[in-house]
Amino acid sequence: MNILxxxxxxxxxxxxxxxxxxxxxLKSGQYDDLDGAAQRxxxxxxxxxxEEKYPPHPKND
Numbered sequence: 001m002n003i004l005x006x007x008x009x010x011x012x013x014x015x016x017x018x019x020x021x022x023x024x025x026l027k028s029g030q031y032d033d034l035d036g037a038a039q040r041x042x043x044x045x046x047x048x049x050x051e052e053k054y055p056p057h058p059k060n061d
Contacts (some may be wrong), residue, residue, distance in 0.1 A: 025031070
């Protein structure tokens with residue numbers, strides 16, 4: 001019975017923490033663009049090869 005005095009407040013605190021995280025994600029705009037990622041995969045990018053960041057190393061023969 002004594003374990004309930006620990007587990008019930010712990011469960012309530014975890015629930016409130018989850019609710020606070022959900023409300024924060026709503027306010028920060030995490031759910032604003034739900035269709036953007038789904039449509040972005042359908043857009044074809046140009047076939048330009050990526051630029052090299054570093055020049056090739058010279059060979060020391």
